Amino acid sequence: MKRIYLDYAATTPVHDEVVQAMTPHWSEHFGNPSSIYSYGQEAKGTIEDAREKVAELIGASPEEIVFTSGGTEADNFAIKGTAFAAKKGKHIITSGIEHHAIHETCSFLERHGFEVTYLPVDGHGLVDANALGEAITKETILVSVMHANNEVGTVQPIAALAAIAREAGVYFHSDAVQTVGHIPTDVNELGVDLLSISAHKLYGPKGVGALYVRKGTRLVPFMHGGGQERNRRGGTENVPGIAGFGKAAEIAAKETPEEAERLTVFRQRLIEGILGTIDDSRLNGHPEQRLPNNVNVSIDYVEGESMLLNLDLEGICASTGSACSSASLEASHVLLAMGLAHEQAHASLRFTMGKWTEAEHVDRVLEVLPPIVTRLRAMSPLLKSRQ
Ligand code: PLP
DSSP, X not given: OOOEEOBTTTOOOOOHHHHHHHTHHHHTSOOOTTOSSHHHHHHHHHHHHHHHHHHHHTTOOGGGEEEESSHHHHHHHHHHHHHHHOSSOOEEEEEXXXXXHHHHHHHHHHTTTOEEXXXXXXXXXXXXXXXXXXXXXXXXXXXXXXXBOTTTOBBOOHHHHHHHHHHTTOEEEEEOTTTTTTSOOOHHHHTOSEEEEXXXXXXXXXXXEEEEEOTTOOOOOSBOSSSHHHHTBOSOOOHHHXXXXXXXXXXXXXXXXXXXXXXXXXXXXXXXXXXXXXXTEEXXXXXXXXXXXXXXXXXXXXXXXXXXXXXXXXXXXXXXXXTTGGGTTXXXXXXXXXXXXXXXXXXXXXXXXXXXXXXXXXXXXXXXXXXXXXXXXXXXHHHHTTO
16 A cells, blocks of 8 residues: 655655755765864865755845754754843743744743743634733743644744834744745744744754854854854754755755645645535634645544544554644644634644645545544544534
């Protein structure tokens, strides 16, 4: 059975050209970028070339890009880096639907004397700009709101939110792990000071990412060690990973707008197909302001995990939400924050599409999902208790 992969938000396959770009950097061009002889300088050149490509993808200058080990580190760096650099003020504002990389970092800081406000979201997962304005105090040092949510795909009005923070003289960070390479993302159009990226979400390798740091932003180094990354992140660089990230960024810069249009057609077909054939199903997230590749639905009276396992038996790989929470069986904090009841939050299913998704994959989901739901509902104690 040929498997159908519909979990691109968890991770993407590495593009062939990315693999090719990485290959020479394992054993041929293996030098340490800090070495002054030719092997080292070649490796350094590779890093600087990749830095230019990543910068270009998001409209930044190369010196504003700091390579990290991924999105989680970029998020940690942005929040702890600005928190510990602040001369006065210990208040951070974020939203209730951020990735664990943000929430856990904020919890850590709360245990170290910082105060964190978690902004509510509406039923579509949108942060209210007025609520942000009201939450900012003289103590506020940073606002962090994600560009698009990894579970429900809602894209936030970042430019409007960042403008409010800027007006108040507060730094603005956005976790753009799900948007860079998927929708056009420009740091100047968005007006952000800090922005997190992860290579493995845009057909690059795992374990590499970047934090965009606007020139002049006060930030303490994240990793103490050598003077790499202009003293902002010590440690010998992941040269093959960075080379791959650069290639992935170069490809994304060319292909993103067209790919987004192609996936939007599939997205709508899948949403309409599911809602049209399965009773008591609803779309989670914003109907229009959402990622082109994201479909998240709740299907009443069935557990998301049961649907996943049954889809897997049909060769279809999907998710209930974030990769991190799928092992824990806890209801999604994102869906709960959007006002869904626990049963509805447990009945969610997420399909995320990408470069190798074809129309027939969408058709196959629409063919196998309704009978799976019918079968599961026939056994459902949730449904029986309602009858
Ligand atoms: N932020 C968001 C929105 C994500 O979706 C993810 C990964 O799922 C991360 C951060 C973490 O990125 P990484 O896997 O590169 O650490």
